[in-house]
Amino acid sequence: MPEYESHEYDVIIIGAGGAGLRAAIEAHGKGLRTALVCKSLLGKAHTVMAEGGAAAALGNVWPEDNWKVHFRDTMRGGKTVNNWRMAQLHAQEAPDRIYELEAWGALFDRTADGRILQRDFGGHRYARLAHVGDRTGLELIRTLQQRAVSLGIDVFMECKILKLLKDSDGQVSAAVGYWRPTGEFIVFTAKAFVLATGSIGRSWKYTSNSWESTGDGHAMALWAGADLIDMEFVQFHPTGMVWPLSVRGLLVTEGVRGDGGVLRNSDGKRFMFDYIPEMFAAETADSEAEGDRWYEDHTNNRRPPELLPRDEVARSINSEVKAGRGSPHGGVFLDIASRRSPEYIRRRLPSMYHQFMELAGVDITTEPMEVGPTCHYVMGGIRVDAESAATTAPGLFAAGEVAAGLHGANRLGGNSLSDLLVFGRRAGLGASEYAEGRTGTPSVDNSEVDSVIEGALAPLGRDGGESPYDLQNDLQETMQSLVGIIRTESELTAADEALGELDERAANLSVSGATPYNPGWNLATDLPSMLAVSRLVTGGAIQRKESRGGHTRDDFPGPDPEMGKVNFVQRYLDTGGIEIEPTTRPEMPEELAELLKEGN
Amino acid sequence: MSEREVNMRVWRGDANGGNFEKYSLASQEGEVVLDVIHRIQATQAPDLACRWNCKAGKCGSCSAEINGKPSLMCMTRMDELPEGDVVVAPMKTFPILRDLVTDVSFNYEVAKRVPAFQPPPPPEDGYRMQQVDIQRGQEFRKCIECFLCQDVCHVIRDHEENKPAYAGPRFFIRYAELEMHPLDTNDRREFVRQKAGLGMCNITKCCTEVCPEHIKITDNAIIPLKERVVDAAYDPIAWLGRKVRQKRKLTPEEAVGTVSHDVATDPDS
Numbered sequence: 001m002p003e004y005e006s007h008e009y010d011v012i013i014i015g016a017g018g019a020g021l022r023a024a025i026e027a028h029g030k031g032l033r034t035a036l037v038c039k040s041l042l043g044k045a046h047t048v049m050a051e052g053g054a055a056a057a058l059g060n061v062w063p064e065d066n067w068k069v070h071f072r073d074t075m076r077g078g079k080t081v082n083n084w085r086m087a088q089l090h091a092q093e094a095p096d097r098i099y100e101l102e103a104w105g106a107l108f109d110r111t112a113d114g115r116i117l118q119r120d121f122g123g124h125r126y127a128r129l130a131h132v133g134d135r136t137g138l139e140l141i142r143t144l145q146q147r148a149v150s151l152g153i154d155v156f157m158e159c160k161i162l163k164l165l166k167d168s169d170g171q172v173s174a175a176v177g178y179w180r181p182t183g184e185f186i187v188f189t190a191k192a193f194v195l196a197t198g199s200i201g202r203s204w205k206y207t208s209n210s211w212e213s214t215g216d217g218h219a220m221a222l223w224a225g226a227d228l229i230d231m232e233f234v235q236f237h238p239t240g241m242v243w244p245l246s247v248r249g250l251l252v253t254e255g256v257r258g259d260g261g262v263l264r265n266s267d268g269k270r271f272m273f274d275y276i277p278e279m280f281a282a283e284t285a286d287s288e289a290e291g292d293r294w295y296e297d298h299t300n301n302r303r304p305p306e307l308l309p310r311d312e313v314a315r316s317i318n319s320e321v322k323a324g325r326g327s328p329h330g331g332v333f334l335d336i337a338s339r340r341s342p343e344y345i346r347r348r349l350p351s352m353y354h355q356f357m358e359l360a361g362v363d364i365t366t367e368p369m370e371v372g373p374t375c376h377y378v379m380g381g382i383r384v385d386a387e388s389a390a391t392t393a394p395g396l397f398a399a400g401e402v403a404a405g406l407h408g409a410n411r412l413g414g415n416s417l418s419d420l421l422v423f424g425r426r427a428g429l430g431a432s433e434y435a436e437g438r439t440g441t442p443s444v445d446n447s448e449v450d451s452v453i454e455g456a457l458a459p460l461g462r463d464g465g466e467s468p469y470d471l472q473n474d475l476q477e478t479m480q481s482l483v484g485i486i487r488t489e490s491e492l493t494a495a496d497e498a499l500g501e502l503d504e505r506a507a508n509l510s511v512s513g514a515t516p517y518n519p520g521w522n523l524a525t526d527l528p529s530m531l532a533v534s535r536l537v538t539g540g541a542i543q544r545k546e547s548r549g550g551h552t553r554d555d556f557p558g559p560d561p562e563m564g565k566v567n568f569v570q571r572y573l574d575t576g577g578i579e580i581e582p583t584t585r586p587e588m589p590e591e592l593a594e595l596l597k598e599g600n
Numbered sequence: 601m602s603e604r605e606v607n608m609r610v611w612r613g614d615a616n617g618g619n620f621e622k623y624s625l626a627s628q629e630g631e632v633v634l635d636v637i638h639r640i641q642a643t644q645a646p647d648l649a650c651r652w653n654c655k656a657g658k659c660g661s662c663s664a665e666i667n668g669k670p671s672l673m674c675m676t677r678m679d680e681l682p683e684g685d686v687v688v689a690p691m692k693t694f695p696i697l698r699d700l701v702t703d704v705s706f707n708y709e710v711a712k713r714v715p716a717f718q719p720p721p722p723p724e725d726g727y728r729m730q731q732v733d734i735q736r737g738q739e740f741r742k743c744i745e746c747f748l749c750q751d752v753c754h755v756i757r758d759h760e761e762n763k764p765a766y767a768g769p770r771f772f773i774r775y776a777e778l779e780m781h782p783l784d785t786n787d788r789r790e791f792v793r794q795k796a797g798l799g800m801c802n803i804t805k806c807c808t809e810v811c812p813e814h815i816k817i818t819d820n821a822i823i824p825l826k827e828r829v830v831d832a833a834y835d836p837i838a839w840l841g842r843k844v845r846q847k848r849k850l851t852p853e854e855a856v857g858t859v860s861h862d863v864a865t866d867p868d869s
């Protein structure tokens with residue numbers, strides 16, 4: 001059996017995106033020996049790609065804004081299956097977390113009176129997103145990274161965790177992984193662990209996500225016995241690039257629409273006016289003239305339908321394309337060129353300008369963009385306690401995209417970056433308290449470590465098996481075509497069967513070369529998580545026989561009030577299967593329920 | 601779509617040496633160099649090592665030398681390169697790990713030495729900063745840490761021995777950013793002069809030329825920094841004056857904070 005190095009800490013944080021970094025800063029601040037572990041170099045996590053901004057009711061642009069309105073918008077956007085307590089804490093604490101970044105050196109765009117400027121985004125009643133042009137994620141991750149480095153927090157970069165191990169009383173006690181540059185194995189023992197591993201988008205063919213988004217944290221929590229919820233809710237962002245093929249899926253920020261861009265079909269028509277749902281009719285403009293006036297005057301006009309929540313917009317684009325009114329490459333047109341001056345566009349959306357110019361040869365100041373839905377975000381994930389971010393597995397905490405509850409059935413743009421800060425901090429605190437209260441030294445069973453290592457190395461020793469790249473490709477095709485934006489029973493069961501076959505094929509992978517920096521081998525070690533999360537999404541989607549938020553069933557087109565009362569919990573059975581169980585959400589306190597009523 | 605072929609010569613090897621290997625593939629419309637590398641991995645060389653994350657020029661992972669020019673693989677379109685073989689090599693300034701992947705830990709070590717940002721405690725109603733006063737800092741904060749500027753800088757590219765005493769252009773912009781930050785109170789001039797090796801830079805501007813974020817590293821960061829630092833006599837009063845002058849006084853209207861929406865969405869107004 002290969003040798004491995006061992007490290008011992010109080011708190012280990014797996015993932016160095018916004019959530020992991022914020023958690024580490026907090027745990028370190030509590031005086032605990034803390035380390036961060038991440039698959040890529042520090043500062044490259046998916047968070048770096050976030051564009052539009054971080055939502056917080058600062059009230060700098062619209063003094064009418066406050067946490068109550070933010071809470072209401074988040075719950076309505078999530079079709080009210082959110083964990084209301086998380087939505088409340090998030091809305092209340094986000095402003096402090098944003099100001100804290102400023103005190104750590106972040107330079108947000110400013111209002112005329114020198115405060116943090118806020119921008120409009122879909123589903124937010126007021127301009128609420130603190131931002132830096134269209135590179136907010138970069139500012140956020142760099143600020144947190146520089147803070148973490150100045151505090152001297154240990155970072156293990158390009159180090160992939162494969163599995164969490166528990167001690168004899170069932171507390172999570174160790175994490176086994178390997179260094180990507182050398183392929184050498186490493187074991188961390190700690191009193192508490194935080195998962196902050198981000199998204200799952202890599203299981204789909206067209207996604208805005210980076211290679212890291214393979215759902216490792218979701219899968220590791222599942223295997224460690226923790227509950228996951230809402231896995232059927234996957235967000236397809238309405239505007240991904242559709243051409244050239246090689247960049248298909250790459251994100252086009254919602255900021256384009258927030259700053260005046262509109263969607264048109266091949267007839268040049270602003271088709272979103274045909275798709276305003278009942279629930280949002282009272283607050284959505286019903287004429288182009290009113291929608292256009294709204295940009296200047298939010299008080300006397302209603303918002304244009306291009307800024308409806310993402311699930312609505314993505315479904316509408318899908319319908320237009322299906323009806324034969326799409327653009328040449330199978331999307332629709334996103335037009336800001338005819339609506340704003342070239343100077344304005346270049347200043348407000350510099351990286352979009354750059355991205356289209358360099359990758360598609362399209363000048364967005366003079367031509368429309370072609371866009372279509374892309375797999376973007378998972379609302380579902382690890383079930384956590386709102387206050388402490390504790391999962392149902394003792395010793396394990398989770399924050400950021402890997403955790404679930406805040407966003408319900410659909411996430412509003414900008415609510416993720418603030419989620420990372422609010423619940424990253426809470427997870428750091430929760431893990432610290434747990435670590436301080438834990439007695440005894442966390443122990444690890446060497447034979448379990450050995451079997452994880454053996455499993456990871458198996459494809460290298462096997463001849464004549466399948467290429468991990470082929471398996472990944474077939475998985476992505478399956479999820480894209482059968483578990484995409486519009487779902488139906490027969491396709492979901494077909495997907496479930498296909499995943500069974502893919503699981504079998506995954507047991508017979510062959511990889512050439514050695515372990516140091518070998519992407520083929522790295523992929524082979526990512527595939528078990530990708531397959532596991534695909535199973536969870538498909539399983540949840542079969543159970544939820546209604547359409548709600550990010551989950552649309554062709555065979556159950558409307559929402560079902562009874563289904564609206566439950567979340568589907570999934571957990572691993574010792575027999576190897578997965579159990580799915582509906583659970584009823586706790587009742588919302590009267591004063592919060594009041595905020596959701598019409599007219600509020 | 602054309603049936604053209606693309607011919608790639610990709611450096612393969614590790615710290616013990618290596619050589620360029622040739623790969624031929626059918627060309628695909630609109631592809632960037634990174635796409636071709638990925639197709640080579642999927643079809644011909646599954647263990648070909650490269651770094652990438654965003655595929656959109658936002659994370660700075662995929663740095664390499666393409667036809668000799670330090671570039672991002674994800675932002676270099678194949679159809680914009682001259683006819684003939686496309687040569688892809690790892691960055692030269694950093695030790696090789698494998699194939700196109702180098703050991704960039706030098707940069708992370710330099711980052712640890714940067715004396716931290718130090719603002720005064722926030723006033724009751726939060727910090728106020730004017731857009732004009734942070735514009736320059738924002739330019740530097742566009743940096744995606746691709747380290748291409750570090751790669752091209754001759755002070756360390758050909759002189760390994762300079763590394764311990766030289767921060768490099770990426771960190772000169774970081775120092776400039778902190779120096780110009782309206783809230784920062786930490787004086788790093790002696791540090792920059794003595795420990796960061798600013799004096800070794802002789803303003804060749806190669807760093808500015810390769811920066812994918814088009815940051816004017818030399819003109820906007822290095823030269824002003826040199827003026828402040830090298831500016832022989834260490835004069836705390838003058839330095840303080842300069843810091844304070846950066847903060848423009850608010851006009852009474854601005855201080856009252858009449859924010860109408862269109863003014864507010866326009867960072868320049």
Ligand SMILES: Cc1cc2nc3c(=O)[nH]c(=O)nc-3n(C[C@H](O)[C@H](O)[C@H](O)COP(=O)(O)OP(=O)(O)OC[C@H]3O[C@@H](n4cnc5c(N)ncnc54)[C@H](O)[C@@H]3O)c2cc1C
Nearest residue numbers: 015016017019039046047052053161198400401414416417
């Ligand atoms: C293009 C794009 C634009 C976006 N724009 C916005 C926006 O404007 N506003 C907004 O609010 N949200 C936005 N989002 C969503 C938001 O960026 C993400 O939800 C968020 O950044 C996720 O952060 P995180 O900290 O949870 O995880 P990530 O940033 O994804 O980080 C995950 C970390 O976990 C590590 N990791 C994963 N698996 C392992 C493992 N097995 N072992 C060790 N480490 C591991 C990774 O290396 C990484 O460090 C956007 C997303 C995309 C893709």
Ligand code: SF4
Nearest residue numbers: 753801803804805807
């Ligand atoms: S200008 Fe200075 S920092 Fe930039 S490449 Fe030349 S010597 Fe290096």
Ligand code: SF4
Nearest residue numbers: 743744746747749811
């Ligand atoms: S300054 Fe430019 S070239 Fe240098 S690391 Fe930053 S983005 Fe890259």
Ligand code: FES
Nearest residue numbers: 654655660662674
């Ligand atoms: S992959 Fe992120 S910059 Fe190229």
